[in-house]
Amino acid sequence: MGIRPPCCDKLSVKKGLWTAEEDAKLLAYVSTHGTGNWTTVPKKAGLKRCGKSCRLRWTNYLRPNLKHEGFSPQEEELIVTLHATIGSRWSIIANQLPGRTDNDVKNYWNTKLSKKLAQRGIDPVTHRPISEVKQSITSLHISGAGSVPAGKLRPFHVGSVNRDLKNILFPKPIPSPQTASSSTSSLLPPQPPPQDLDWIDQLLAEEAFSCIDETESHAKEASVVCTGVKDAAALPYVSWEQCFGKAEEEVVGGGMVAGGSSSFIDGILDRDREIVAEFASLLGDNYLFN
DNA sequence: AATAGTCGCAACCGCCAGGGG
DNA sequence: CCCCCTGGCGGTTGCGACTAT
Numbered sequence: 061m062g063i064r065p066p067c068c069d070k071l072s073v074k075k076g077l078w079t080a081e082e083d084a085k086l087l088a089y090v091s092t093h094g095t096g097n098w099t100t101v102p103k104k105a106g107l108k109r110c111g112k113s114c115r116l117r118w119t120n121y122l123r124p125n126l127k128h129e130g131f132s133p134q135e136e137e138l139i140v141t142l143h144a145t146i147g148s149r150w151s152i153i154a155n156q157l158p159g160r161t162d163n164d165v166k167n168y169w170n171t172k173l174s175k176k177l178a179q180r181g182i183d184p185v186t187h188r189p190i191s192e193v194k195q196s197i198t199s200l201h202i203s204g205a206g207s208v209p210a211g212k213l214r215p216f217h218v219g220s221v222n223r224d225l226k227n228i229l230f231p232k233p234i235p236s237p238q239t240a241s242s243s244t245s246s247l248l249p250p251q252p253p254p255q256d257l258d259w260i261d262q263l264l265a266e267e268a269f270s271c272i273d274e275t276e277s278h279a280k281e282a283s284v285v286c287t288g289v290k291d292a293a294a295l296p297y298v299s300w301e302q303c304f305g306k307a308e309e310e311v312v313g314g315g316m317v318a319g320g321s322s323s324f325i326d327g328i329l330d331r332d333r334e335i336v337a338e339f340a341s342l343l344g345d346n347y348l349f350n
Numbered sequence: 351a352a353t354a355g356t357c358g359c360a361a362c363c364g365c366c367a368g369g370g371g
Numbered sequence: 372c373c374c375c376c377t378g379g380c381g382g383t384t385g386c387g388a389c390t391a392t
Contacts, residue, residue, distance in 0.1 A: 077360070077386085099377070115378075116361065151380060162380070163360075170382095171358050355391075362384075370376085 074108045078117055082107055086114055087122050120163045127159035131168055139165060139173060144187040 089105035095118065099111035107114065131139075135157055142153045148169075150162035157165065174184035183193045 075362075097377080110362095112363095112378085113361075119379095120360075148381070166381075167359060353392085355389105357387105357389075359387090360385090363382085364380105365382105366378105366380080368376105368378090371374090 072108065073110045073113075075113070078121075082109070083117070083122060086117060090118060090122070116163075120161045123161075125159055126161065131160075131172075135160070136173065139169060140177070140187075143169065143173075143184075 085105050085107055086101070089101065093104070095101070095115070097111075098115040101107075101114045102109045102111055105114070109117075138156060139153060142156060146152060148166070150166045150169075154160050154162040154165045169184075177184040177187070178190070181190050182188070183190045186193055
């Protein structure tokens with residue numbers, strides 16, 4: 061890779077905050093001539109700025125119909141939901157928020173939302189409970205090769221912040237009557253989170269809800285692994301701690317748990333493919349996997 | 351009142367993809 | 372097909388405003 065030439069003559073270009081006069085010049089020029097070729101805009105508008113800087117100033121601040129007030133709870137919800145789903149693709153997220161720019165959304169995420177999530181014990185990167193993320197990291201260290209027991213892998217989880225979107229992406233299976241009424245189980249039957257919580261509380265409540273739900277099914281899977289009995293339905297219920305304890309011993313001992321286990325990275329990649337497929341319309345065809 | 355620390359936003363930087371010659 | 376230019380994007384930094392000591 062060669063050294064890229066600068067996008068403009070940096071020595072004669074002004075940097076830093078824009079003055080009201082510069083804003084007025086840029087606004088006046090773009091209002092009458094449109095944006096067109098940004099590299100020629102500063103010269104034609106009488107500005108000692110880089111074209112790139114002009115474009116940024118226009119799109120992030122001067123463009124009409126931009127919102128300059130704080131983010132509403134509904135906008136917060138949407139940002140968190142979309143970030144949980146597609147990650148830090150700020151331009152795509154911003155496109156779903158009329159009047160907001162990618163820079164706005166990115167700044168708001170970095171300064172407010174990520175901290176808010178972290179304070180509530182949610183990892184802002186994975187949107188999973190921090191304790192669970194730490195445990196996954198510990199497991200990675202234990203296994204060394206990057207493999208984790210089956211139960212350690214949970215699907216990438218989206219909170220309840222946008223129910224319509226979430227129901228499309230992650231339809232929750234209706235609990236079977238058997239599961240729902242299993243009063244003999246040492247685990248409480250899964251209860252849907254109450255509807256009157258704020259979005260972060262709901263996020264936490266659903267995390268707990270899904271942990272219970274998935275822990276039970278993973279325990280069944282692990283039972284098969286631990287006991288060697290193929291038909292999970294025929295097995296007596298074995299607690300998750302029992303099974304995972306045994307599985308972890310095998311991992312520590314150098315052996316990998318057979319069946320039902322998968323690579324941590326593979327799990328992430330698989331989920332990523334699913335997400336990309338679901339959001340193909342937003343991401344464009346280039347992101348589709350063959 | 352002075353200083354240090356923190357926060358939030360605007361802007362910059364470097365990389366990449368796409369289009370045109 | 373290759374090269375160059377431009378626009379777009381995400382990560383990072385700079386700096387003023389605010390708060391705590």
